[in-house]
Amino acid sequence: MSKIFVDQVDPKTGTSLTLGTSGDTVNIPSGVTLANAGTVTGLPASAISSGTIATARLGSGTASSSTFLRGDQTYAAAGGENTPAFEATRSSDQTLSSSTYAKIQFDAETFDTAGAYDNSTNYRFTIPSGQAGKYYIYASATLSANAQTEFNFGNIVIYKNGSEYRNLISDHRANPVYRPYLAVQAVMVLAVADYIEIYGRVNSGVTPKIQGTNANYFGGYKIIE
């Protein structure tokens, strides 16, 4: 094997320089550094067969254990948060007027991440500024006829902006009962300033009520999209 000692190799004519012929192998021995300050083209990804590619080479943004690489090659936070979120309960009795839809006064907040639930005046959840989107809304109540065999029918209803949105009825007129538990839920597309309330109703021969139990609750949270 002969050696050529030279400081620079340039093409004799034109601007293209070829090393070897098809089928040849050009070896770069261990310890040799191939320093590139120009442009490398035609290097197939399959040729990278060892080592680890730095995350900064894969995309823009901050790569970390809590981010993932998106299809547009940017790092983004994984998951997201289901907020705003709230839940409130009604632990004491609320007297109803028979056959009358009454707003249920869920007066004790369990949590309210955005301060968007009013638990003292209007008993409603209002979508805060910048938080429009899809929400999962749920509520339940123990609707009591206040006496055995007096509950004829009753409802639990989601109201959106003062109008009925979803109405569940439990009808026992042929065989009246005492105090069924009803639950309602919905995935709702809500805009900023939309408000959600829960109403309940009991048809009873005697004065009915929302019975104060820990089964009375009203909550919701924004769905990650």
Place this chain on the structure above:
Amino acid sequence: MASLSTKVKLYGEASSKTIDFNKDVILQDDSDGNGPYIKEWNVTGLAQPTDADLATYDAAATTDETNNTVKNTRKVAYGDIGDQLDEIFKDIDAWKARIQGIKDANPKS
């Protein structure tokens, strides 16, 4: 004061109308201190009552509601209908005496 639904029911009955609170009349209370009100009135051939109209039924409605409570108290005291049939089969006079005792102890207005 009697409930709005009872007064509406009696107002309808006075004109031979049986009010269905699922479609004829919808009552609502927004829990804002103003009490229940008629949200929808869909009774064919009968005008929506005024507050004055309904006030005339207040006394009768109170009696109706009181009697409903009495009827419920009696019904619970009577017991399961199957047990009562057994009582009747065994001693109808004893059953009649027990029922009469419940009625006497819980008189209607």
